[in-house]
Amino acid sequence: MIVDLPPALLLIAGALVVPFLRGPLRAAWMVGVAVAALVNFVGVEHGTHWQVGVFGYTLELGRVDKLGYLFGLLFHIAALLAVIYSLHVKDTVQQVAALAYAGSAIGAVTAGDWITLFVWWELLALTSVFLVWAGRSEKTYAAGVRYLLVNIASGLLLLAGILFRTNDGGSLSIEPMLLGDTASVLIFLAIGIKCAFPLAHGWVIDAYPRATPTGTVFLSAFTTKAAVYLLARVFPGAEPLIWIGLVMASFPIFYAVIENDLRRVLSYSMINQVGFMVVGIGIGTPLAIDGAVAHAFADVIFKGLLFMAMGAVLMRTGTANGTDLGGLYKSMPWTTGFCLVGAASISAFPLFSAFVTKSMILSAALAEHHYLVWWVLLFASAGVLEHAGIKIPYFAFFAHDSGKRPKEAPWNMLVAMAIGSVLCIVIGSFPSLLYGLLPYEPMLHGHAYTPYDATHVVTQMQLLLFAILAVWWLMKAGIYPPEERKINLDVDRLYRALARGFWWIVTVPLAHLGKAIDSAVLERIPARVVAFAGFAHAEERAHRGWVTGASVLIALILLVGYLLVYYLSG
Amino acid sequence: MHSNDHTPPPNDDGTRHFFDDPVKTRWFFRIFFVLCAVALAFDVLDLIGVGYHKETHLGAEKVPGFYGIYGFAGIVALVIVAKGLRKVVARDEAYDDR
Incomplete structure (x- = not known):
C-alpha cells in the first residue's frame, strides 16, 4: 500500500479536495485519486488493519480477506471507470458525491465490525442521493427523497x-450468523432492502432511471453489490435466500419486456442479476458462493457498461425511451459496439464474462439437487437475453430508424466503455484470472470447475440462439409487444399511493379529530389551569392543533410498535 | 429481426448503412439460421455417438435439442405472459402527474 490509511478514506479525502480545483486540473485530480486508490488497494495485505478503541468497543476500520478484497478491488475498478465516464461533467455536487459514494462502498466491504459498517451503510445512502437530485427537477427531487427514505430505513433496521x-x-465483529433471533432478522431485512428483495425493490426502479446519465453508472455499481457482499459474509447458506433470489431472478424479466424507458429496463435487469447471486448465496456451497461473488464482479462491469451506453444515448438524444429511439448505430457506431459487448456479456455468450460466472450458480444448484431452482434460473437466463441482450441494443441502435443522427459519445465515455468491454472479454476468455480471486477454489464433483467444456458451450449456444430465434419469430408474426409510451405500475407506485393515503389520513380525519379534542376537552379546561400549565393561546392552538395531534398520535404508534417488538423478542 | 418491407434511400455519397442494405441483411439472417442449425446438429452427433458427447444430469437434458426447445418456448411464454401483464399494469405517462 502507498499510504497507511483505511482504503475508503482515500476516495473520501480526494472528494473533499474536488471543490477547490477547476477545469482540467479537477479532471486530472479525479482520475489520479481513483488510480492511486486502486494501486494502493492492490497492495493492501490481507488481514485486519486500523483497529481503533472507542468507548470500550474495538472498531476494525479495515478488514481485508479474500471476500472483502474481491469486492474492494471490484469497487475500485468500478469507481475508476465511472470517473472516466463522467469526466465531461461540470457539476461539483455530483463529482464530490460520486467519489464519496464510491469511498463509502469500499468502506462497507472492508469494515470488520458492525458499528463501522453501519456508518458506511448510511453514508452510502447520504452520498448517493445527490446523484439522483442532480437531475434538478421536481420529479428527480421527489424520487431522491423516496430513495433516501428507503435507504435510511435500511440503516435504521441495521x-x-x-x-x-x-x-x-x-460480538460486534461481522461474522456469519444463523437466521432466527430478532437481531439476525432485523439485519437480514436491512440488507434485503439495499439488495432490492421483492417488494423492497421499488427504490431501484424508481430512482436509478431518474438519476443523471453518469450518476446511474455510479449507482448501479455499489449499493446493491455491497448488500450482496454482506449477504455472502453474514448469511451464506440461509435457505430463504434461494426462494427470494428465484423471485428476483424471474419477475423483473416480465416487466423488462414491456418497459419503455431503457434505463428502467436495465434497473429491472439489475434486480434479475442480483437474484442469481442471492440464489447462489442461499445454496451456500463453496461453488455456489464462488458463483455468486464472481457473478457480482462480472455484473458490475457489464451492467455498468450497459448503463454507460444508455447514458450516452440519453445525453446525446435527450431520451432513453424505446419509442423515441432506433437506428442510432449509424451515427454512434462505437457506443453500439460497446453496448453489444455488454449485451453479449450479460447474456452469457461463450468468451464473455457471465458465461464463466453465472454457470457456477446453475451447476451448484444441480449438484445440490435443487432441480426446480435450476429450471427457473435457466428460464431466467433466456429472459436476460431477451431484455438485456436483444431489447436494449435493438430498440436503441437498430429497430426502425428514428431519423435521429446524434453525435458519437464524447471521448471519455468511449474510453470508459472500451475498458469495460475489454474487461468483460478478458474475464470471459481467461476465467482463471477471476477464479484465483474467489473465496474458495471453484470445485465441482471433486474436480476443478471448468466453464469451457464442449457440453457447456454447445448447450448454452443452443439456448441463446433459439431464444433469439424466438424473438425474431415473435416480431415477424406480430406477436412481440411494440414499445408504448406507457408506464407500468409496480410497488414503487404502490408505496407512493400508500404514502398519499397516509398523508390524507393525517391531514383530514386526524386533523378533524385533533380539532374535536381541542374543542371538546382542551378549550373547556378553566383558563387559569391553561395559564398555569403555560398552554398557548386558544387561537394559536386551533391553528396548529392538527399538527400536534397528529404528531402525538404518530409518536404513540411508534412507541407501541417499539414496545411490541421489545416484548415479542424478550 | 429487420423486416425488409421498406428500403431507405442510400446516403448522399451513395453508400447504405448495413441494415439498410437488403443484400447484407439477408446474409446476416442466413448466417444466423445456419448457426442455429449447427447448434442443433451437435445433438445429432451426440445421438449417433460421433465426436460429441452431451454430459447430462437430468432426464430432460437428454432430449435432443432440449436447450434449444427450452430457450425458444421460454421466450414465447415470457412474451405472451408479459403482454398479459401489460394489460394489468400499463398506465398513461401522465399517471405520475396526478
Whole structure:
C-alpha cells in the first residue's frame, strides 16, 4: 500500500479536495485519486488493519480477506471507470458525491465490525442521493427523497439489529450468523432492502432511471453489490435466500419486456442479476458462493457498461425511451459496439464474462439437487437475453430508424466503455484470472470447475440462439409487444399511493379529530389551569392543533410498535 | 429481426448503412439460421455417438435439442405472459402527474 490509511478514506479525502480545483486540473485530480486508490488497494495485505478503541468497543476500520478484497478491488475498478465516464461533467455536487459514494462502498466491504459498517451503510445512502437530485427537477427531487427514505430505513433496521445483537451479548465483529433471533432478522431485512428483495425493490426502479446519465453508472455499481457482499459474509447458506433470489431472478424479466424507458429496463435487469447471486448465496456451497461473488464482479462491469451506453444515448438524444429511439448505430457506431459487448456479456455468450460466472450458480444448484431452482434460473437466463441482450441494443441502435443522427459519445465515455468491454472479454476468455480471486477454489464433483467444456458451450449456444430465434419469430408474426409510451405500475407506485393515503389520513380525519379534542376537552379546561400549565393561546392552538395531534398520535404508534417488538423478542 | 418491407434511400455519397442494405441483411439472417442449425446438429452427433458427447444430469437434458426447445418456448411464454401483464399494469405517462 502507498499510504497507511483505511482504503475508503482515500476516495473520501480526494472528494473533499474536488471543490477547490477547476477545469482540467479537477479532471486530472479525479482520475489520479481513483488510480492511486486502486494501486494502493492492490497492495493492501490481507488481514485486519486500523483497529481503533472507542468507548470500550474495538472498531476494525479495515478488514481485508479474500471476500472483502474481491469486492474492494471490484469497487475500485468500478469507481475508476465511472470517473472516466463522467469526466465531461461540470457539476461539483455530483463529482464530490460520486467519489464519496464510491469511498463509502469500499468502506462497507472492508469494515470488520458492525458499528463501522453501519456508518458506511448510511453514508452510502447520504452520498448517493445527490446523484439522483442532480437531475434538478421536481420529479428527480421527489424520487431522491423516496430513495433516501428507503435507504435510511435500511440503516435504521441495521442499527436496531446491531443493538439487539449487542444487548444479547453478541460480538460486534461481522461474522456469519444463523437466521432466527430478532437481531439476525432485523439485519437480514436491512440488507434485503439495499439488495432490492421483492417488494423492497421499488427504490431501484424508481430512482436509478431518474438519476443523471453518469450518476446511474455510479449507482448501479455499489449499493446493491455491497448488500450482496454482506449477504455472502453474514448469511451464506440461509435457505430463504434461494426462494427470494428465484423471485428476483424471474419477475423483473416480465416487466423488462414491456418497459419503455431503457434505463428502467436495465434497473429491472439489475434486480434479475442480483437474484442469481442471492440464489447462489442461499445454496451456500463453496461453488455456489464462488458463483455468486464472481457473478457480482462480472455484473458490475457489464451492467455498468450497459448503463454507460444508455447514458450516452440519453445525453446525446435527450431520451432513453424505446419509442423515441432506433437506428442510432449509424451515427454512434462505437457506443453500439460497446453496448453489444455488454449485451453479449450479460447474456452469457461463450468468451464473455457471465458465461464463466453465472454457470457456477446453475451447476451448484444441480449438484445440490435443487432441480426446480435450476429450471427457473435457466428460464431466467433466456429472459436476460431477451431484455438485456436483444431489447436494449435493438430498440436503441437498430429497430426502425428514428431519423435521429446524434453525435458519437464524447471521448471519455468511449474510453470508459472500451475498458469495460475489454474487461468483460478478458474475464470471459481467461476465467482463471477471476477464479484465483474467489473465496474458495471453484470445485465441482471433486474436480476443478471448468466453464469451457464442449457440453457447456454447445448447450448454452443452443439456448441463446433459439431464444433469439424466438424473438425474431415473435416480431415477424406480430406477436412481440411494440414499445408504448406507457408506464407500468409496480410497488414503487404502490408505496407512493400508500404514502398519499397516509398523508390524507393525517391531514383530514386526524386533523378533524385533533380539532374535536381541542374543542371538546382542551378549550373547556378553566383558563387559569391553561395559564398555569403555560398552554398557548386558544387561537394559536386551533391553528396548529392538527399538527400536534397528529404528531402525538404518530409518536404513540411508534412507541407501541417499539414496545411490541421489545416484548415479542424478550 | 429487420423486416425488409421498406428500403431507405442510400446516403448522399451513395453508400447504405448495413441494415439498410437488403443484400447484407439477408446474409446476416442466413448466417444466423445456419448457426442455429449447427447448434442443433451437435445433438445429432451426440445421438449417433460421433465426436460429441452431451454430459447430462437430468432426464430432460437428454432430449435432443432440449436447450434449444427450452430457450425458444421460454421466450414465447415470457412474451405472451408479459403482454398479459401489460394489460394489468400499463398506465398513461401522465399517471405520475396526478
